Amino acid sequence: MSESALQIIARGLRVPAETAASAIDADVLLEGATYSILEEDEDLGIWRIDAFPTTDDEAKGIEAHLRAVEGLEVIVEKLADADWLAMSLSGLPPVEAGRFFVYGAHDQGKVPEGRVTLKIDAGAAFGTGHHGTTVGCLDAFDKLLEKGETFEKVLDVGCGTGVLAIAAAKTGTPIAVGTDIDEASARIANENAEINDAKCEFYFASGLNDARVAKNAPYDLVFANILAAPLVELAPEIAQALKSGGVAILSGLLRTQEDRILDAYRPLGFVVEQTIHNDAWSALQLRKA
Structure with a gap:
């Protein structure tokens, strides 16, 4: 440190x-x-x-x-010494992305009716819903649900707090699985699943070939909100984990990195269905032909 x-x-x-x-x-x-x-x-x-x-x-x-x-x-x-976690919690407003309402414990009284609520507090794992990449993923997922698409099996690669898999579980996905290379993130994601009464399983695992992840393949939808470099590196594994006609929602990348990602996924049979921008960040919705 x-x-x-x-x-x-x-x-x-x-x-x-x-x-x-x-x-x-x-x-x-x-x-x-x-x-x-x-x-x-x-x-x-x-x-x-x-x-x-x-x-x-x-x-x-x-x-x-x-x-x-x-x-x-x-x-x-x-930076002066301070309780940065407490300060960040008090300053994080709820996030609305389509039908999803992401909030922390400090906003317990602001939860509206008729929304899919996700209680995610700031902590040691990435993904409170405030970052443009997470919002983009939730927006893309919401639009798919609006079209009437359903997803029996969802995988969240680099799950962080687990917010994306939890969102899937709370909108009808019976099998929602997440992985993270950070052990603390997998633990926090499992805790968040319990808090949100969501049937999800999160694993500390490297890659998508872990037996606990592979047993449910092929998936209908794969979230991967990570970084551009691992998105490129994992492209073959994500393609293998998806069924034909399945959807990949990829983020953690800047607008300037979109071509780099598409150069890795198009040769594997993916086509672009939707691109969502939040500030400088991008979320790509691809479908495996």
């Missing part, structure tokens, strides 16, 4: 910001880095990157990538 908590902020126009974000995503040494990218000032076209490194090496790597891009103003700030 770094000796003191840091926040690295970069501001600039969209192209430099997305270029820097792509460089961070492509760096294998920064695969676990936490950052966000969004449009800060629509009138001026200013975009902002906020990064929160957890080690000194991570901080140096992120700062180097940001400063290497011309047109970005980079600031490194020390």
